[in-house]
Amino acid sequence: MSKKKLRSQEWYGRTGKDGIIYRSWMKNQGLPHHLFTGEKPVIGICNTWSELTPCNAHFRDLAEALKRGIWEAGGFPLEFPVMSLGECSIKPTAMLFRNLASMDVEESIRANPMDGVVLMCGCDKTTPSLVMGAASVNLPTLVLSGGPMLVGRFRGKKIGTSDIWRFAEDYKVGRLTQEDMIEVESSMSRSVGHCAPMGTASTMAAMVEALGLALPDNATIPAADSRRKVLAHMAGMRIVEMVKEDLTMDKILTRKAFENSIMVNAAIGGSTNFILHLTAIAKRIGVELDLTDFDHFSSKIPLIANVQPSGEHWVEDLFYAGGMPAVMREIQKHLHTDAITVNGKTIGENISKAECWDRNLIGTLDQPIKPESGIAVLKGNLCPNGAVLKPSAATPSLLKHTGRAVVFEDIDDYKAKVDDPSLDIDENCVMVLKNVGPKGYPGMPEVGNMGLPKKLLEKGVKDMVRISDGRMSGTGFGTVVLHVSPESAIGGPLALVQNGDLIELDVPNRSLNLLISEEEFENRRKSFVPTQLPYERGYVNLFLDKVNQAHEGVDFDFLQGSSGAEVKRDSH
Template structure:
């Protein structure tokens, strides 16, 4: 017969001891029901219990391989003497969910937070991939603050189409242009569709998913080199197994998230994101993560810290290559090593070593993919934060993805009140618009849509595409896919639905954009602006019940990360009530 040890000293050191380490009635309950899965007695005698937080779902194509990856993580946990228990949380499939996964990011964060806190876990592994699955699970984990590491699911292999490499996200934004301008047939588009996403994994451009993977590595939350390994490369499984081993040690060391996610770690992430040409969505997610862990990060920090950093990664949508090429060239460790003069190299990471120690001498195998600090792809990259009467709390633009000729511009506003209004009128031949105009899209912010969709990079009018126009200034309170490019002003705050100045822009108003001067200005008098504000009526709420109602009532504006006001900060790992 198996025997169990009563309340060992190891048990007393672990949070899970409150569930499994007691000889009372509830200890009996907690252990006996789990035994129906066939666990032996020594699993309950002081082993660190490791929760594997899995965002696998068949409705999230980018995370479709995480069920298999979880088994590899378990192998590493068991090898290191831990007790792995996998659990599901809300999964967010960017390419499938409507109206937008951003509406549900905070819901997934709530799910993650409460699942971790409510269960007998000593450490947590976050299995992530698609855009929102990384920030949402990390936000939730931060609010509990247990030892936690991240295993990014990895990018797909390069898309292939008639001898070309295609980006699984970037080509999406070109379908209208390819059809109208380059006369792609339906068969051409189908062939591209079949070949653009040809393996497991997330988008292989430097879109939001890849940006989030690089973000967590730069923050120190992965083992070195984890971000860029393709999902189907055997080395991804090796990294997962080693991560399973490491989380057990982290639990024993009590190396909590708050010990890794310092102010210096956040600054490192901003610098690295600039150097890789990362997604603009990085801003809104990092702000939300900082709000959960208690680091005072401001929108202006992204400009102050990151806007003068050289661009080193020659990756789509700002460059030429894809994540598979990035990995073969040496991956993120090469970028981090090149940036050592800018970084806090002594920042601690989850393996117990500093960021500098982890990335002290990587080899670059292709300097066309990863440039040197002396000969960068672009001298200054990063995110520019704009201010002005059109965005009193800020707006952002990604200069590396924008048209340099439009970075200082004054143009006539062509206004669309909703995304439905845009779709109804943008291709009307009678629309009074030319390439010098500024497209203004309202009511696509956190409250107004609701959920702040990736529609800021709206397609240009068909009649202008036929003229050969490929870019125009577009301004909205929404977001843009990290796989997209263009001179697009995003995250205008306050948004139009809550009475931000964007709500009061009329057709024909002149708008001035000056990226170098960090200025976005609506050229009307203060008196006229006051008159319009007084006459404005807020739109009707988009929901009266359920989670969407909760989101509308509590979501914060973009410059604060669009988290819910009731979720910022954390409640720690203590369970609010127990049954004893």
């Protein structure tokens, strides 16, 4: 059987003028000629290192461990940068630029001489953007996450990002001073890595492990733990073998893999942002997936991982208790255990010997941490195309609730009014925030878990029903309805809600309705005026023109569907 020609040889295997052009300038880095002869697969290292993305700021060091593994296995590593999305710094929201970063990744891979790719991901949007871009090219691909940071310590207690919302409330009512808050911020982020709870970053790391795109334990090994570098080394060795096996992404990202990922997300109480990103990835690789799948495949899965914000502990603790393999083993009777993964083994083989070392951290199907988990997908006249809520992070007594709407027309209106003592609101009301969807903000920011009014916090109110067409941080919690689709900025029903309207939330029956007559609905529709957004150039203009709605993954319509890794015509 003849050996398959490496893709990189379409560049480096040329003779004459083209060969000189493709190889000579590469040799100015001290690379010997034999590296270009086709004996060693070229492995692209797609690195999102950036000092403006603190979650990924240790990636230079991690990449060196990865390269060692590639060299050991007989590969030729070449590192390249792509746009890095730092959730805590970038304005107006990293989600606005997820699709742009995915385009950067896709075209960087397709246009350059590489036979396989390792995606180095950490902060929230870096994982989906890299996977989306790579899926559109479909080379052998492996994901290496950066790992969670070590848990913080503040005044004798463990703290992490999910505590920000509690500290913010304490600060608002005067229980913490600004000096206290500075001590908090210095204590919380005490090591390299992304957020310590099961926020979006760790949810994304768990997602790729459940999909089969990452090696076992990728999701939970702390960033500062030496075993993270060992994992990187092993990932480097494995990607070389994947190229030899021609184990491309489409062979891993099957319908079964996506169903597994949804069930695992339920078991860990993962971020609601998971829905948007998994949907977008599925559409890139060509797998049919819709909003109802998230409710259906998570409905039988309780909360297994006792990790904040749905539980009590931290991702670091989850690793010590057995990590994702132990969690997945607890729900294995529901999983497609025959789904193949990047290490060449099935999910079932990868978790067969996993053990739980701490039942306070990892529950069972019979004795779960919480009976309700996963994603509740709501439908009704307020969200014809769907809305979502995370039951494990909500207040049980509010999951069936009817209340009077208190409406904020946009984020600026919310900020101006929420702490006004004259605001007509009580704990039984429903807070409604409009114009924070994909087009309305634009970019769909994480403002859906609106902070409660100061006067209610002072009364001891801890939670209220909140509804928006935006997102919330994976570290957030509360009875929060998100991703209302279609969004208000384009005339979705949310745009028609007025102060004083009654809204009925019924999570057990998966419904969300505005209690007005159809005649009144129609009258309000006639008077609706679309939001005028002041963006006339550049990427944001493209985003507004091409982005689809939340139930479709907030991707660009022209990017859906894998287009393969063909080599474009030479320009020399």
